[in-house]
Amino acid sequence: MRRRRSFFQLFLLATAILVVLLLFARTQVLDNDAYFGWSRDLLAVKELEAQLDRDLLRVSAFLLTQYDPLTDVQEKLEPLGRRFRDPGAGRYGSTTDGIDEAIDAYWRSLGRKQALVERIKLQAALLRNGLSYLPLAVEELAASGTPTAGTVLTLLNRLYLLNLFPSESDERAIRETLSRLDARIAEQGPDAAMLQNTVSHMRANLAGLLELRRLRDDYLAMPSGERFERLQTLYTAHRASAAHRAEQFSRILFVLTLLLLLGLALVLRHLEQTRALAVRERNRLRDAVESLGEAFALFDSRGRLLLSNRRFADFYLWLAKSLEPGVAHAQLERETLERLQRVPAAGATGASATSQTYFEHLEDGRWYLASDSKTAEGGMACVRFDITEAKRRELELRKLSLVLEQSPASVMITDTQGSIEYVNPRFEEVTGYRADEVLGRKPSFLKSGDTSEEEYRDLWETLSAGREWRGHFHNRRKDGSIFWESASISPVRDEAGRVTHFVAVKEDVTARKRAEDQLRMNATVFETTADAIMVTDADNRIKTVNPAFTRMTGYAPEDVLCKDPRILSSGRHNARFYRRLWERLLGQGSWSGEIWARRRDGSVFPALTSVVATKDDCGRVMEFVAVFSDMTQRKSDEQQIRYQANHDALTGLPNRALLQDRLELAIAAAQRAQRALAVLFVDLDRFKSVNETFGHVNGDQLLQKVTRRLDACVRQADTLARFGGDAFVILLPEVGSGAEVATVADKIIARIGQPFHLADREVYVGASIGIALYPEDAETADAMLLHADMATTRAKEAGRNRYQFFTIGMQRSVRAKAELEHELRRAIDRQELVLHYQPVVDAATRRPVHYEALARWHHPTHGMVSPDRFIPLAEETGLIEPLGRWVLETACRQLSAWQRMGWSHLGLAVNVSARQLELGFTAADVESILAASDVAATSLVLEITEGLMLDGRAEFCTRLQELRDLGVRLAVDDFGTGYSSLGYLKRFPVDELKIDRSFVQGLPDSSDDVSLVEAIIGMARSLGLELVAEGVEDERQLAFLRQRGCGLLQGYLLGRPASGEAVSELLACSLDSSSPDLDSALHP
């Protein structure tokens, strides 16, 4: 009944809400925007129509001599008309009260009006022409002296009057006169033709006048005004009725909303009362449950928690948060099951149809007796008792009885009279008597007779006094054999303190007594043997060592006890060695062999070692006994030592010492046999970077791989040696010619040039080879090696991955270089270095954009030394560092001077080498030099070589980026000569490319150079880089480059390098003259 009522209420509520929503939607019908748009359009149309009317009247009165204004109005009307009748705009066709018809009617009349306008325009033009021509015609007629001239003039006047004041009688009179003139024309007088023309124009004018009036009257009679009024009236009415409807809906809406609110208030009040009642009842129940001693929880039929008492939460502490009414039983179970074990309860209290009883054993050791019972409603009541204490006692008892049963000691319990009440299984085992044979008897049947009466008396006295007695028995087994027992007998008292029983705990000590004798003997051996003995436990911790151990290793027992035997490790054996040792030891129980061990003083000695694993009865390893002797003497084998001294540990190749020996021997043999021999010095290219990139372990691996490849390139008789680092030497003791050696060198370069697989990567290294031949190049082993090395250096300079024969010239150049280096060092101090400046000009204007600073060396005796000679030397020796700094400082000071002269936009280009960056030339240096000379960073271009970018070091990239962050521009010098790659251009922060002079030289005749330069220009454009062409020497080159869009040019044609003073003068001149003919000014 009640449910039906609430359903009915719900239905009522839903209906009410639906009605409210419906009404709300209806009130929204009144779309103000649409109405506003309508009103606006109506006004606009009305205004345009008025304008059309006004212009039309002006046209028909000849007041408007051009028709553009009319055209304008019609153009504006056209879109309005479309908008009015566009069903999509939500007006046309959306109402039923005749508005559509009114719109149609109105636009029809407007359309008709516009059609009339077109005709009136034409008619007015025609008429105007007639009116302006007729006086001329009449004048002509009068001049001809014709007698009708007077008549025609009068006629003309009448016609004009008629144009001004329409009158039917005048019109008639004019027509009559015209007819009379017709008759006159028919007479074929001398003036007939002229007269006819005049008359026909007058007739046309008369007809036109009447037509125009008719058209104008038609136009004015158009009912568009009334139709507009009707449209507006209808529209206003429509709007008013819509507004009225909306208002009515609003009112109903208001009332309904009020009713709804009222209903809501009633429902809320009822709900509140019900809730209060429920809370009261619930509290009563909760109090009852809380007062229970057991944990209690009640779940409804869907398994939701209805209530639980505080004790329940205490029992299951982890549920403290979850225990809220409404939580699912299943969820509590999930959270609980992993924290406890359920044990079915034994006996009648177990499962039944309506309840279930079991134990719960918690992780923390507590035990609960749990009982879950079904309630009448289909829910469940859970009750928990804490039975931890009872369980604990039960377990303890069971444990104690187990101890007795399994005790390794025999136990006997007697009453105070000495009658046996209990013996344990061990007792049976030791004595050979079964329990049923001894129960009730006195223990005296065990007596062997060897124990004295005094001892028994002492025993009884001690026990009677209530104390524990300890001693030994010499007893007899059932089979008659005698055995030793150590015994402890104690009285057992009840709660009142009275002695009720005696307990005897006895142990068979016969075996122990025998073992003690054996041990005593073993210890003597242990102490006195010459071999070192070390015993470790199952965990391989040293348990004991003998004095010989201490003598051999230098470790006292207290130094090593409980330590791992690893302290003795020499480090000479690899993991595999130990793995095998242990495998054998654990598998077969023993191992013997040689181990290199380390003494306490760090010295290493070979030990002949034998290790045995001792196991217990179950086969478990208990300890390891190692016995070893020092075999240092035997190991000092000369062969071994020599091998180590002569071979490289990593590659196993002969080392430098052995190579020296063999080379000397080979030279001696070659000398005797009048033969030639060759030494190839092989140096790996880029090995250093492999080492840095992949680490030394991989570097070592690479060297081993290289060794294998080199080995495959030489014959059996040849010697392959490792000279140190990444250098190898090959001795060919018997060669026919240089060509033969070159073949071997080629082979090596090819093999080493193949990629190596290293750390899952493909690694490329190369080989540079220097070759020295005996007897041409040198006659001693040392000289051969030195010259081969020199040739290698030359091969590397020549571009790596190639071989080079030693020549005497080479030796000389090395010496000359050393001298030059010495002098260069002094040159910086003696200020023999000067800077020259070469302009880089704008291709279009030929004005200098910046100057490139070029170092020159005025040598006191050699004259001018080319930078091609001394710059590489400076890089090699590190002199480039002070030299580069000097160049930048000097050039910046010079630029500052020029800028102060007025060339404020002039820039400067300075070369920077990779070596400079390596030597620590940083952005901070540049910044301070710029600051010192007061030059903006943006004025400076630093030119770097392609090689620097190809080097690919991230460090360089960072350096360059830092430079660029200052605002300095970076240019790639000699672009195109290296391995041009788009990749590095994108990776490095470059602004400018300098096309190498070698490509410019061939322009524009060499097709190769043309295509290359065009490609560079295209690439630079796509990357947004500025281009400088170097080495421009004639006008044709200039024209070509300018036409292809190369922005900047440099070369003798545009200015040779000149001293700072010379350039200053030039700049001063061109500033003063400010003549456009800068070219001549810039070309000394």
Add this chain to the structure above:
Amino acid sequence: MLGAEVRLEPIRPIPEAATLEARAAALGERLFADPRLSRDGRMSCASCHDLARHGADGRTHPSGTEVTQGSVKTPTVYNSGLSFVQGWNGRAPTLEAMVGLAVTSPAFMGSSWSKVIQGLRSDAKLNADFDAVFDEAPTPETVTAAIAAFERSLVTPNSRFDRWLAGEDEAIDEAELDGYRLFKSYGCVSCHQGANVGGNMYGRMGLMGDYFADRGGEITPADLGRFTITGLDEDRHLFKVPSLRLAVRNPPYFHDGSTETLAEAIRVMARYQLGRSISDEHVAAIERFLTTLVGEHPRLTP
């Protein structure tokens, strides 16, 4: 400022082209020369409307959908946006409608919109440009809008006469001014007035004489003028009064292109429209005046 100073004459100066639709006009300029608008991919708007010469081709072409309807002279596309309707008989109320006719009419480019749109949409660059201007790919509406926008930009302001109208007395000489006086006094200006010197009303060919009888030859549907559109008797031989802005550059004359020289055209007009004979001296003077109406446009060869 301008309005206040302009001389009060029936001919008005050409306003500068509006720049509101510049982006659409730029697209329209490309489409104007795009042969994908035609059936066989060989014609474009520019094929007949040579912008460098005078915006027309100096020829007559079949008009309308039927080849049998007779030929009409190609009107110039310059200043066409100033005309109140398009076509000799005013059959297109707007430039947009005219573009539609030109694309689909067999007498012109003879294509269909579906084909044209398909062709244009295969051009990714064009699609992107349309998207930038109209927020959608080419549609018949946007294509016509773009071309119409371009055509509206084809005005020839700053003619010598316009400069004279703006108060620059020396812009035209005395003889040309005489020509203008005659142009007004003969009544030419009654129809050829406004900014476009025509193009804002319909006129009947042969008001004061039977032009077609004197011309000879068969009367074609094209000769019927606006009648072919409305079917009203009163519209027989009614044509849009053409603009005289580029008249000196753009022979032959009249809807049928029957008259080769401007002088002859002036004589024909005087006789059939004004019912007057005109002296050679006056013809020459009016011709001189007409030369002052030619204005400037970057595409128009001066």
